[in-house]
Amino acid sequence: MKLHGFFRSGTSHRLRIALNLKGLPYETVPVDLRREQHLGDAYKALNPQGLVPTLEAGGRVLTQSPAILEWLEERHPEPPLLPRDADARARVRALAAIVGCDIHPVNNRRILEALRHDFGANEAAVQRWCGRWIADGFDAIEALLAADARRGDFCFGDAPTLADVYLVPQVESARRFQVDVARWSRIAAVDAACLRLDAFRRAAPALQPDAT
Template structure:
């Protein structure tokens, strides 16, 4: 397998975590978003949407991190990233969606570049924009953690799930945009449980071959 990704991309980060948790080590292919490599014809031929990550399985190229992670869960079911109980599965998926559907998309690079180029947004304005939507997402996530009597050390139970795969890269992004994380102690406790695991350590942006 080949993983087309960028070290600082949150969607790439979450897929690296999922791959590591499944014990899979695809070839790392860096796509440098800083110089718009993803917008070139070579990468368009790999992913017509011109976004990372993309996973070449050897038989086809999969795109969109939620779809790829679901494929991994079905193809490599152990260790599981979703609980067996349908209600708990729905809860974990909802936590992941708080990040993947409502928090990350409005803070990703192409949105921020549009704000910079078309609205003249300063870096302070960009940080305020990101802080607003990350804060809203984390407020909801923290409340959901507080309301779950079965939470355990991770977002659900005592082993990492799909929710943690989504959460940790968003925390990394929050720090990059200078968001004060101290108001979400449960999220911070979950992060500590996650980053003690080698799968999360090895997936961190700073440890990737294309990191500066």
């Protein structure tokens, strides 16, 4: 497998975690968003949307991290990232979607670049923008974690699920935007539990070959 991504990209980060949890070897192919390599003809021939990550696997080219993660779960079901029970799967997917649908999309690089260049936002305004959507999403996740009597060390149960795969990169991003994650004690505890696992530690942005 070849993972085309950017070390600081939350979507690339979540895919690295999933691949590590499933014990799947992959080659990292850096795509430098700062130099706009994702907009070049070579990369767009691979991924017409010009976004990261892209996964090459067995002659296939897979795009969009939610689709890739579902594909990994179906093709490589062990260890599972989704519970067996339908109600439990719905809960895990809902937690993941708060990050994947409601926090990350409005805080990703192309949105922030538009705020800077099209709307004249300075860095303080950009940080306030990011902090607002992170806080809204984290408030909801914290409440859902507090309401779940079955929760173990992770978002759902005693082993990482898709919810943790989404949450940990968003926590990393929150810290980068100077959001105090400690105010959400359950999220902070889940993040700490995940980072005790090698699969999460090895996926950290700072440890990637293109990190600078």
